[in-house]
Amino acid sequence: MHDPNPEPDELAPPDLEDAEPTLAVESTVDWGGLPDGLRARLAELAADALGDMAKVDVPQSLRSVARFAPTKRARLGGSSLIAGLKTSANFRTAVVEWLRKNRPSTLELTAPDPVAAAAAAVLLGDEVATHYVELVARRAGDAALRLERDAAVLKAERMDAELERLRAERAQTTGFAEKIREEAEVELERLRKRLREQGVRLKEAKDRAESAATEVAQARAEAQAQLVRLTAERDRERERAETERAKAARAEADADVARQSAREARQADEVRLALLVDTLDGAVNGLRRELALGGAGPRPADLVRGASAAQGAVGRVEDPAALDRLLALPAVHLIVDGYNVTKTGYPDLPLSDQRDRLVHQLAVLAARTGAEVTLVFDGAGVVAVPAAAPRGVRVLFSDPGVLADDVIRALVTAEPEGRPVVVVTSDRAVADSVRRRGAHPVPSAVLLARLGRV
16 A cells, blocks of 8 residues: 655655665675565575676685576575675675676666665675665565455455344344234234134034023923923933033133144244243353454563563462363463472573473473463573473563563463463462462472373
């Protein structure tokens, strides 16, 4: 995205239109801080020149790179080529002479491409090289930030679309539930109407029974001969009335069943609606957590200040079995006070050997338990920091003026509430402070006993 208000030094370096390329001089550029694009450009130019360069101008460290195929030199020997340009003024001068002879346009300080102009300035040792390097680094940083911003915007748009879809589904489901409820009410009204009709017929049957009884009483005086016939007729009328009563009872029972079915259907609708609401609530909470945490990124222990990584209900635990139970907890974070453990377990070894031994033992423990392991050493007096740590172990050295104990407290404080954190130290002050922060303190001897079984 184009910056509508560019900084003045991003437009063009001052007084360079009439500058003439000069021979390479001692470089004042910080070669270790060159942006990736500029390093690639310098490696490409040096690789092109290396193939035609006299052997006397090729440093000893680059003679093996010179034997590479031209298309592979910059890719496979890029680091060596940059190191050669940094350390050998003769090699840098030879590259400049080759470029001036074969590709003079690459040495133009007024090139429209900032990377090309910066590469020319660095090779020529021009005083504006630092300005160009900063310009390229700033533009690369701006491009990276724009990419991150665009990715975040795209993700937010996807989340909004998903939320709208869920709202639409909820509205559709709510409408379906309303339709079912309306149909149930219509069916209940129909059953009530049938019940009223049955009541009318029952009353009519009762009226007919009373009329028949009256006729029997009147006929009894008329003739004895008619008594049997009238009695039979009365009995028939009674049977008919009982039949009507039975029908009415069955209708009432059917109505009760219908009411119960409607009530159960309504309860089922309410349960389904509550389940849908819970599901939507869980989805919204998941979206909130994802937007707040951003997916997979650095852990809190990676962001604690005061230490530098080597490149590359709480109670006291008294036995290895209890430590194993803690390490079996999901997402447990094991923080180890390095020298406190090594000087307890093998104090006779040199400090570097103590560190190496503990690091490799913890790597095996991390592989077997799956725990996140952070090992903290006091950085004071450390001459050579290890280049890399084994997989699964984060190794930290406290910065100058910072105690390892303070780094451990900061690591515990950085963890979210509820995550199990285990701190291995025999320092009572450290153990008490991390216990108050919710961590499980473990004596160094317990960890050493557990590592003895690894």
